[in-house]
Amino acid sequence: MAILEFERASVHFGGVRAVDHVSSEIEQGKITSIIGPNGAGKTTLFNLITGAYKLTQGDIRFRGQSVARLSPHMVHSLGIARTFQNIRLFSSMTVLENIMISTHSKLKPKVLGIFIPGTFKRVEENMKGMAEKVLVLLDLLPKAGYHASALSYGEQRRVEIARALVSDPEIVLLDEPSAGMNVREAKELIKFISQINKDLGKTVVVIEHNMRVVRHISDKIIVLDHGCKIADGVSEEVLRNPKVVEAYLGHSRLTTYAHVR
Amino acid sequence: MSKKRLTQYVLLAVLLVLVPQFVRSDYALHLMIMVAIYGILVLGLEIILGQTGLFSLGHAAFFGMGSYTSALLVMRLGMPIWLGIVLAVLASGILGFLLGFPTLRLRGDYLAIATLGFGEIFGLILVNWDSLTHGPMGIPGITRPEIFGVVFDKRMYLYLIVLLFILALAAAFRISNSFLGRTFRAIRDDEDAAEFLGIHISKYKILAFIIGGMFAGLAGGFYAHYVTFISPDSFTYEDSETLLAMVFLGGAGTVIGPVVGAVVLVLLPELLSFMVQWRMLVVGVIMVLVMIFRPQGLMGGGMKFLKIKKKEVARIGEKE
Numbered sequence: 017m018a019i020l021e022f023e024r025a026s027v028h029f030g031g032v033r034a035v036d037h038v039s040s041e042i043e044q045g046k047i048t049s050i051i052g053p054n055g056a057g058k059t060t061l062f063n064l065i066t067g068a069y070k071l072t073q074g075d076i077r078f079r080g081q082s083v084a085r086l087s088p089h090m091v092h093s094l095g096i097a098r099t100f101q102n103i104r105l106f107s108s109m110t111v112l113e114n115i116m117i118s119t120h121s122k123l124k125p126k127v128l129g130i131f132i133p134g135t136f137k138r139v140e141e142n143m144k145g146m147a148e149k150v151l152v153l154l155d156l157l158p159k160a161g162y163h164a165s166a167l168s169y170g171e172q173r174r175v176e177i178a179r180a181l182v183s184d185p186e187i188v189l190l191d192e193p194s195a196g197m198n199v200r201e202a203k204e205l206i207k208f209i210s211q212i213n214k215d216l217g218k219t220v221v222v223i224e225h226n227m228r229v230v231r232h233i234s235d236k237i238i239v240l241d242h243g244c245k246i247a248d249g250v251s252e253e254v255l256r257n258p259k260v261v262e263a264y265l266g267h268s269r270l271t272t273y274a275h276v277r
Numbered sequence: 278m279s280k281k282r283l284t285q286y287v288l289l290a291v292l293l294v295l296v297p298q299f300v301r302s303d304y305a306l307h308l309m310i311m312v313a314i315y316g317i318l319v320l321g322l323e324i325i326l327g328q329t330g331l332f333s334l335g336h337a338a339f340f341g342m343g344s345y346t347s348a349l350l351v352m353r354l355g356m357p358i359w360l361g362i363v364l365a366v367l368a369s370g371i372l373g374f375l376l377g378f379p380t381l382r383l384r385g386d387y388l389a390i391a392t393l394g395f396g397e398i399f400g401l402i403l404v405n406w407d408s409l410t411h412g413p414m415g416i417p418g419i420t421r422p423e424i425f426g427v428v429f430d431k432r433m434y435l436y437l438i439v440l441l442f443i444l445a446l447a448a449a450f451r452i453s454n455s456f457l458g459r460t461f462r463a464i465r466d467d468e469d470a471a472e473f474l475g476i477h478i479s480k481y482k483i484l485a486f487i488i489g490g491m492f493a494g495l496a497g498g499f500y501a502h503y504v505t506f507i508s509p510d511s512f513t514y515e516d517s518e519t520l521l522a523m524v525f526l527g528g529a530g531t532v533i534g535p536v537v538g539a540v541v542l543v544l545l546p547e548l549l550s551f552m553v554q555w556r557m558l559v560v561g562v563i564m565v566l567v568m569i570f571r572p573q574g575l576m577g578g579g580m581k582f583l584k585i586k587k588k589e590v591a592r593i594g595e596k597e
């Protein structure tokens with residue numbers, strides 16, 4: 017079943033057609049990869065889903081309901097959480113606090129409640145409990161009290177993922193989660209992404225450059241180039257598609273995609 | 278509450294009750310009262326600027342709103358003073374709401390300019406709305422509070438304001454330690470990211486202005502009935518500026534820091550009163566030195582305030 021549908025989704029910035037007439041579907045409970053060269057419009061597509069930009073044309077529907085006019089926090093509370101390509105943790109806060117922030121959609125805490133001793137304590141413990149659960153999942157519990165900026169790059173990426181998971185969303189959007197990770201970390205990430213898909217039943221959409229990761233995890237691949245969708249479908253088929261090979265290899269043989277056969 | 282905690286509180290309370298009894302000089306009592314008034318004021322700015330990172334240069338307007346509201350309600354409508362002060366808190370909160378709305382789309386410098394303008398407009402209204410505010414002449418002879426038929430003396434004022442200050446401080450700490458404070462700080466660190474994580478940032482920014490305004494309203498309400506004379510000159514840009522300096526001197530985002538800033542900046546000019554012409558220069562030099570050697574403020578921890586995180590991440594990204 018399609019949980020997220022793009023219908024001729026487009027956004028233009030002046031003359032730049034960052035995303036242009038993209039129609040496709042994200043299947044519920046599956047892992048979908050979005051690939052394409054730099055500047056293809058992948059991140060922009062995430063920004064459209066999460067309400068950061070307004071569509072110039074077309075529509076995006078989550079469970080049949082248009083999300084085109086919603087602001088980001090509303091999209092989040094519908095159950096679509098994301099990470100950022102360039103890590104955006106709150107630098108003055110601990111890892112635990114970073115993750116607790118993201119529980120609002122779920123708990124909808126009341127401001128006046130903080131002055132009622134019982135309520136204050138209950139909300140704090142709830143938030144903390146939820147955050148600690150995902151920290152365990154991501155093997156980050158020992159780092160809970162650290163300042164986010166004191167963590168390694170790979171760990172910071174994992175905190176971002178934890179922050180996306182804590183609100184128990186329907187769909188998790190991961191923007192280049194393996195960027196800056198070493199080989200071991202990337203391998204663990206593959207395992208982890210499958211785990212949140214299989215064990216937690218999350219629908220995962222991942223923007224990824226590492227073709228090993230893409231091959232391993234994807235049920236479906238969507239390929240973008242210059243804002244347009246040039247292919248989508250099952251992994252192997254898409255990666256053999258001549259158009260896709262050209263998008264990657266045609267322009268520059270020096271990119272890291274050279275190992276795409 | 279643990280037994281140890283309880284004894285600490287009791288000791289502190291006894292101390293707070295006893296100490297003023299031994300202070301003989303009215304001048305010393307007055308200084309303590311002013312420290313407490315500025316302490317409450319600055320806690321409000323700490324919520325807006327220190328916690329939420331909203332650069333507000335119009336805090337004196339909230340202070341003035343509180344003062345004028347209570348003074349006018351008590352003088353014109355004969356309301357009891359305590360009710361006047363409660364309504365002063367509400368009025369300043371509403372003013373915070375009104376300021377919060379139009380500034381939602383402004384960031385950084387633009388927000389600073391807008392709040393500066395807001396403060397100036399408020400001052401102009403005080404000056405020009407003669408029929409209500411008495412214009413530049415101000416309002417003299419504001420009613421003093423009394424209790425059991427006894428009009429307040431300096432010592433009683435001190436007890437009252439210390440009580441109010443403790444309440445304000447407790448509220449500020451509670452806010453800072455709750456999800457509300459975390460949300461404010463998330464907005465300060467990266468408001469766009471916060472919005473993507475499910476936080477209705479517009480709501481919380483306005484809330485910061487409302488809460489900050491309410492603190493200032495409380496200080497203002499008390500102030501009017503303490504000095505018994507208020508005029509537009511008491512709530513100018515310079516006061517906003519001083520409050521800003523208190524926040525940064527003490528350490529923005531630390532709650533207790535700005536209070537320390539208030540203590541220093543209220544007392545220092547007085548301590549230096551023997552060198553009248555030079556004292557503000559000395560205060561300025563001290564400010565500059567603190568900013569050079571402790572840019573995070575006297576009470577600031579390792580946290581670098583207002584440092585743009587994105588740059589830092591970009592740098593890490595390059596290394597990889």
Ligand SMILES: Nc1ncnc2c1ncn2[C@@H]1O[C@H](COP(=O)(O)OP(=O)(O)O)[C@@H](O)[C@H]1O
Nearest residue numbers: 029032034052053054055056057058059060061
């Ligand atoms: N807010 C914006 N304003 C103008 N151009 C933008 C904006 N966001 C993205 N773009 C442009 O859209 C194109 C796609 O960018 P992006 O989605 O970041 O690519 P990528 O596939 O590498 O994630 C780029 O040419 C980029 O410059």
Ligand SMILES: [Mg+2]
Nearest residue numbers: 058059060101
């Ligand atoms: Mg991108």
